[in-house]
Amino acid sequence: MTFPDDFRWGSATAAHQVEGNNLASDFWAVEHVPDSGFAEPSGDACDHYRLYRQDIALLKELGFNSYRFSIEWARVEPEDGVFSRAAIAHYRDVLETCHEFGIAPMVTLHHFSSPRWLMRLGGWEYEKTPNRFAAYCRVVMSELGSLIPHAATINEANIATLTRQMIEDMTGGTGSPAPVGVEQAPVGVGPVPAGPAVDSGEPGADALGTTADKRNLFLFTWSETGMAVVKRSHTMARRAIKEVSPSTQVGLTLALQDYQPGPGGEKASDRRWAAAFDSFLPALDGDDFLGVQNYSRVLVGPDGALPHPEGAELTQMGHEFYPQALENVLRRAASAGVPMFVTENGIATEDDTRRVEFVRLALQGLERCLADGIDVRGYYHWSTFDNFEWMLGYKPTFGLIAVDRETQHRTVKDSARRLGEIARRNALR
Ligand code: BGC
Numbered sequence: 487m488t489f490p491d492d493f494r495w496g497s498a499t500a501a502h503q504v505e506g507n508n509l510a511s512d513f514w515a516v517e518h519v520p521d522s523g524f525a526e527p528s529g530d531a532c533d534h535y536r537l538y539r540q541d542i543a544l545l546k547e548l549g550f551n552s553y554r555f556s557i558e559w560a561r562v563e564p565e566d567g568v569f570s571r572a573a574i575a576h577y578r579d580v581l582e583t584c585h586e587f588g589i590a591p592m593v594t595l596h597h598f599s600s601p602r603w604l605m606r607l608g609g610w611e612y613e614k615t616p617n618r619f620a621a622y623c624r625v626v627m628s629e630l631g632s633l634i635p636h637a638a639t640i641n642e643a644n645i646a647t648l649t650r651q652m653i654e655d656m657t658g659g660t661g662s663p664a665p666v667g668v669e670q671a672p673v674g675v676g677p678v679p680a681g682p683a684v685d686s687g688e689p690g691a692d693a694l695g696t697t698a699d700k701r702n703l704f705l706f707t708w709s710e711t712g713m714a715v716v717k718r719s720h721t722m723a724r725r726a727i728k729e730v731s732p733s734t735q736v737g738l739t740l741a742l743q744d745y746q747p748g749p750g751g752e753k754a755s756d757r758r759w760a761a762a763f764d765s766f767l768p769a770l771d772g773d774d775f776l777g778v779q780n781y782s783r784v785l786v787g788p789d790g791a792l793p794h795p796e797g798a799e800l801t802q803m804g805h806e807f808y809p810q811a812l813e814n815v816l817r818r819a820a821s822a823g824v825p826m827f828v829t830e831n832g833i834a835t836e837d838d839t840r841r842v843e844f845v846r847l848a849l850q851g852l853e854r855c856l857a858d859g860i861d862v863r864g865y866y867h868w869s870t871f872d873n874f875e876w877m878l879g880y881k882p883t884f885g886l887i888a889v890d891r892e893t894q895h896r897t898v899k900d901s902a903r904r905l906g907e908i909a910r911r912n913a914l915r
Contacts, residue, residue: 489913493864498555500598505534510560550589552591561576605691605696620723636775638736638829641738652791740776741762743784744808745783779868781832799840809833809843817860824861825862826861828864830867832844835883886905
């Protein structure tokens with residue numbers, strides 16, 4: 487079977503994880519607090535802000551026809567209401583480079599990091615954050631919209647729901663987060679809750695020039711207010727984008743784990759799906775597409791996540807190697823009734839042969855979905871590069887391409903070549 491003619495094949499990055507020196511962002515500030523809980527600060531990252539042209543050329547050479555990346559709010563609007571012409575010009579160059587190489591850009595407007603000034607106002611719990619976010623999206627899209635066929639407003643709009651579930655699992659429901667290391671990262675959520683300075687303490691707030699009650703970072707916005715702010719940010723942004731760039735297709739992305747009930751876990755498992763997915767359906771109403779992001783499955787018992795099965799192969803994140811999860815999640819998410827893109831799917835491993843196998847099995851599942859008439863329009867592998875994995879620093883390696891961070895030399899892995907060949911053939915075999 488071949489994939490639909492215009493199927494998008496690509497890989498994904500996020501600005502803060504690859505660009506480097508994202509100085510005006512909240513993450514940069516909290517990374518540099520003593521005892522921040524971060525394994526290391528992001529630093530130059532993959533220096534993609536400077537090297538984007540050679541990187542996009544490389545993606546083309548490998549066989550891809552698309553690239554998902556994010557525009558950084560903190561660069562475009564480094565102070566409240568102050569827009570950087572230079573940053574917008576930079577992203578115009580990136581987008582034009584994509585088009586020059588025949589790479590269709592899929593742009594994310596918010597991928598976890600926010601401008602640090604937003605934390606002076608109350609971050610993702612501040613009632614006017616949706617207006618601020620929509621204003622930023624309006625500026626970006628009125629300048630660059632004609633170059634952007636697909637825009638995702640918010641990456642993993644539901645991430646705080648999942649972070650909360652994970653913390654409940656780790657603390658037996660007491661909800662008090664503790665720093666955890668790679669080995670302990672329990673389930674298929676990307677970032678792991680950080681140490682005290684970031685999740686509750688004053689030092690993070692000081693570094694951001696704010697107070698603890700206002701320092702509401704996107705990843706930890708799990709209150710009712712926070713969730714409402716995130717959802718309204720999406721709907722207001724969509725409206726703003728459609729006004730200035732009507733031809734851009736707009737959606738958001740959700741982190742969707744394959745919840746599988748263990749003995750007696752049916753209700754708890756359904757509750758998790760409802761929190762992560764169903765509760766977002768009203769916000770998705772009117773969207774052109776849904777971005778589905780999946781890494782693994784989670785076995786759920788009556789009281790929360792169950793341990794991995796005996797002998798399960800685990801990734802560097804402590805996730806179970808379970809690429810079949812993608813198919814299950816796509817089938818379930820199809821109920822949203824909008825076209826879907828797989829905007830992230832991947833594995834943190836040192837052993838690239840396991841990545842090759844992961845991609846092969848995940849894509850077989852995707853192919854079965856297509857054969858059953860499920861509308862999936864693209865597959866973006868996470869990630870293009872070994873990059874800054876948030877609190878875990880550079881230790882987990884998700885990339886199709888390795889990066890020597892001393893020299894910024896890129897080394898293409900076998901998995902990149904294999905996926906590139908699939909993209910070129912538009913078929914698995
Ligand atoms: C995020 C990425 C992250 C990845 C792997 C996703 O939750 O969107 O930023 O690096 O998972 O953990």
